[in-house]
Amino acid sequence: MVDVIVIGTVAMDDIETPFGKVTGALGGSASYAAYSSSFFTKTGIVAVTGEDFPREHLEILKKRGIDMTGLKKEGKTFRWGGKYKFDMNEAETLKTELNCLDHFNPIIPKQYKNANYVLLGNIDPELQLKVLDQLDNASLVVTDTMNFWIESKKDKLLEVIKRSDVFVMNDGEARQLFETVNLVQAAKKALKLGPRAVIIKKGEHGAMMFTPDSMFMTVGYPLENIKDPTGCGDVFGGAFIGYLAKTADLGEMNMRKAVVYGSAAASYNAEDFSLNRMKDISLDEIEKRFHEFRQIKEF
């Protein structure tokens, strides 16, 4: 029995930032998001990886109790390479080898069917739709994406958004998808597609959540040392849905809390490469930062 299903990629990443580099590191939207969600509740992955995927990477996910029934293994692992400059706000993609992702047909395992919370992590929107077709009863579908799909499969992506309860994007994606520089305008256009809430992640500048009749904003956690922002958006989404699944309260005030839990978890993730920092922490650390968010914004 899992509470949260995460669909996305399980990848090997080659990443360079001004503070170091890693090769073949554990990455992918499903890895980051499921890891983060697992701090809050029982989480299962739906993804594909290659037969060359290192056992120690798998062990990292298993150790957190993530259900891997939905992880297929075939061919070569999806590989992503990226480089960050000093401002760290956007990666330059240097490499995208789809490999096993090319013919992936996601199947929700029987054991996952009662899960009420679904995170459609960043992956081809056609695959996101295939997952949605297999799930009739989910209480909450949260969808994330990336610029690549806005450019190549915008129509399919809009279809996914229409069928989602919460749509999450970053500021650059919001501007690109809704063709406006203004984030409030972008969020309003996104809400018109149907989701009950729209979240815009602004990296170090925090996050905004819009519903048809409310607006919530949180600052970003003031990190003094950032090593690698890869996966922070996925970690945000994972903690967001994990907290909601754990509390089973979709009221607006609780969703605001979920945004802050997402921000707190993501802030840890930026402190080291791959899932290295997340491996060090427990829910206690996330709670601690959640409370710092409260103190920081008080006036």
Added chain:
Amino acid sequence: MVDVIVIGTVAMDDIETPFGKVTGALGGSASYAAYSSSFFTKTGIVAVTGEDFPREHLEILKKRGIDMTGLKKEGKTFRWGGKYKFDMNEAETLKTELNCLDHFNPIIPKQYKNANYVLLGNIDPELQLKVLDQLDNASLVVTDTMNFWIESKKDKLLEVIKRSDVFVMNDGEARQLFETVNLVQAAKKALKLGPRAVIIKKGEHGAMMFTPDSMFMTVGYPLENIKDPTGCGDVFGGAFIGYLAKTADLGEMNMRKAVVYGSAAASYNAEDFSLNRMKDISLDEIEKRFHEFRQIKEF
């Protein structure tokens, strides 16, 4: 009797943004800051302008009850020209005609000598120092600056910061002045120079205030329509010091409130060119937005 002294420029601006343009509009750091401070308390200007300065511009400042005893008139008015692109975060300076600013020697009028709150608005740091030399008893000296002085008079600027209680800069200036991309690190370096608080303005992304043992962050007000961000930093500083002068409470929690009042006032200023939007509002509107800031960040 004035409570707040504002030193800075009183200028005519030629500004172009994607949403329009103005020529010879009322501008300058002292105009914006004094106007904003005057919503909270009695404010006097120390500045110079030209004999060609339009009477209707002066009337706008006088109508708010700003004391103009410290405004000298000679030669030609300082003129600034700038252009903003779509992201509106930074102006490209197209024109800087110092004119009457060239030989300005700021004198604090006798009537201002009992003022306890001093805003050293953006102007040559040598002039800021001359003002400081004339004021022994101020309870609070707040200093603002801009990139131009970081490039041309860094040593003098550092001297001003050392003699200030609160130093205010924007994120770009913080990175430039303290040679680090990380704003927390920049703020710590600034605090080491001596001020009791350091504020970093991040435009649409809000503001941060650091003291030796606390950190405060506020989001930016989510504006749907921004016409011209010119003067927003000055309006922030004016409302910040005006609120503190009015409440005469320099405790950290009250300074946090002052940052939010500064942010609320600045958000109005961005809605139109020059002081056009500020002319429409009263303290009630600023209070209203202050309370929206509370609601927006609640979780």
